[in-house]
Amino acid sequence: MAKSALLKSSIAKKYWMALTGLFLCLFLAGHLAGNLQLLLPNASEKFNAYALFMTTNPAVKILSYLTYISIIFHAVDGILLTFQNRAARPVRYVKTNPAANSGFASRNMAVLGTVILIFIVTHMVNFWARMHFDKNIPLMKTTISVKGQEPREFYVGTGDGQYYMVDQVALEGEAKDTTANMMMMPKQLKIVNRTEVYNAGANVKVGNVYKDLHKITVDFFRDPKVGLLATLGYVIAMLALAFHLWHGFQSAFQSLGINNKFTPTIKFVGRAFAIIVPLLFAIIPLYIHFTK
Amino acid sequence: MASKSININLKVWRQKNAKANGAMETYKLDDVSTDSSFLEMLDQLNEQLVTEKKEPVAFDHDCREGICGMCSLFINGRAHGPETGITTCQLHMRSFKDGDTIYIEPWRSKAFPVVKDLVVDRSAFDRIQQAGGFVSVNTSGNTIDANSIPVPKQDADKAFEAAACIGCGACVATCKNGSAMLFVGAKVSQYALLPQGQVEATDRVLNMVRQMDEEGFGNCTNTGACEIECPKGISLENIARMNREFLKASSK
Numbered sequence: 001m002a003k004s005a006l007l008k009s010s011i012a013k014k015y016w017m018a019l020t021g022l023f024l025c026l027f028l029a030g031h032l033a034g035n036l037q038l039l040l041p042n043a044s045e046k047f048n049a050y051a052l053f054m055t056t057n058p059a060v061k062i063l064s065y066l067t068y069i070s071i072i073f074h075a076v077d078g079i080l081l082t083f084q085n086r087a088a089r090p091v092r093y094v095k096t097n098p099a100a101n102s103g104f105a106s107r108n109m110a111v112l113g114t115v116i117l118i119f120i121v122t123h124m125v126n127f128w129a130r131m132h133f134d135k136n137i138p139l140m141k142t143t144i145s146v147k148g149q150e151p152r153e154f155y156v157g158t159g160d161g162q163y164y165m166v167d168q169v170a171l172e173g174e175a176k177d178t179t180a181n182m183m184m185m186p187k188q189l190k191i192v193n194r195t196e197v198y199n200a201g202a203n204v205k206v207g208n209v210y211k212d213l214h215k216i217t218v219d220f221f222r223d224p225k226v227g228l229l230a231t232l233g234y235v236i237a238m239l240a241l242a243f244h245l246w247h248g249f250q251s252a253f254q255s256l257g258i259n260n261k262f263t264p265t266i267k268f269v270g271r272a273f274a275i276i277v278p279l280l281f282a283i284i285p286l287y288i289h290f291t292k
Numbered sequence: 293m294a295s296k297s298i299n300i301n302l303k304v305w306r307q308k309n310a311k312a313n314g315a316m317e318t319y320k321l322d323d324v325s326t327d328s329s330f331l332e333m334l335d336q337l338n339e340q341l342v343t344e345k346k347e348p349v350a351f352d353h354d355c356r357e358g359i360c361g362m363c364s365l366f367i368n369g370r371a372h373g374p375e376t377g378i379t380t381c382q383l384h385m386r387s388f389k390d391g392d393t394i395y396i397e398p399w400r401s402k403a404f405p406v407v408k409d410l411v412v413d414r415s416a417f418d419r420i421q422q423a424g425g426f427v428s429v430n431t432s433g434n435t436i437d438a439n440s441i442p443v444p445k446q447d448a449d450k451a452f453e454a455a456a457c458i459g460c461g462a463c464v465a466t467c468k469n470g471s472a473m474l475f476v477g478a479k480v481s482q483y484a485l486l487p488q489g490q491v492e493a494t495d496r497v498l499n500m501v502r503q504m505d506e507e508g509f510g511n512c513t514n515t516g517a518c519e520i521e522c523p524k525g526i527s528l529e530n531i532a533r534m535n536r537e538f539l540k541a542s543s544k
Contacts, residue, residue, distance in 0.1 A: 008505075010505050011539075014511065084511055089402065100370055101520040102517040107515055259529045259531075
């Protein structure tokens, strides 16, 4: 009885909603910290290094799977609850006055959640999928000018705690004495699978060339055709997120049975989180679209 | 406040029986004293209907003193009408203006089927109560006085506040999800806070929540509407306490 109750009962559904929701709040804070690097002066280098870390670090991989599971569970549980709740009132009222006793956000969690889910899907198609599956993803380049020579473009890579400047020709994948260069310490390097840097002689992987997620992001929000639309869509989604968090954050604690002398503080923190986090997220595409 | 008379328009849910389809009917009622209670106004409407040889409106009422939990009515989109902290019998016509149109509907919930017009069957609450809302006491002749067990004042006060629930169903009626968690939360809390309730605490919360789910009530989404519309001011804290009790009981 006890075991099945923890999966099926109305209260258990609330626990899961609360736990996945709070975990996703942690995810939001982490994701925001990463994204804010887009506002730094050397954004390209910082953000691409961060993107490489996020796609290759094993601890991050575990967290990312937890995040995917949480999003799916939160959405499925939410849809299930919404259908059950509608079924609990088969005949609707003719006249209602819901604003008299409850807030807008608390009554529209399903609608707000749907807007956020649509955003997450498009967001993953635009960035996550390109980062993971796009064979022609742009690579991060830098131009180096040496006095008396033509300026040359290099791909930027990292590995073994060192930065690499890989000659463009190395992209061909053939190990030739002259095709790879590293700044400071010449080494024969070649690039395999577009992003993996190999020591040409020993045929050992030494690092990765940065995928230029920074360029993808900036190009996306500055696109002459859809850049404005993408920016507006992003801002609208963050507005939905703000309302969702406004109710959701403190509601999660109530669902978990925490309603005591700390509740006013939890409510205050939740509302601050609901304003600050989506606002900072929204500033980034606005900044990219309207500057430079 | 000086008494005066107002003329009002009523839109009332009429439904012949549990199986029939219902609809809103419009009535005009003149010379309603602002000193009369809402239920007296309905009595006046019924007298008018009887005079016109029409079927009077069926509605629930009993003590008309705000303590029995029998009266209901969803008035202008709110459980027990526009005022807070009262039942419909304590609502007076001075809360309305001359020429107002007043919508009167029964509680709407899958678990509260309409019997006739504005009367709904709230026996789902009784079944939840029977599933665990009690303490088993030996009454063979050596019953121990409840007051012989010391209870901290704070706990006693909170248990008393929870026990103030009159089971009227306003929480279910006003909840956008048709959830009964304020009612069940209050009934669970009332015992969970007292030493006498500890013996059966595990079964109580599991059985009451199971019965609540079986009756077809919705799931709480913490909108807080129930707490505002509750005529007895039962707090959301009671739902949180039920959630704690349920977690404790489920992990045993």
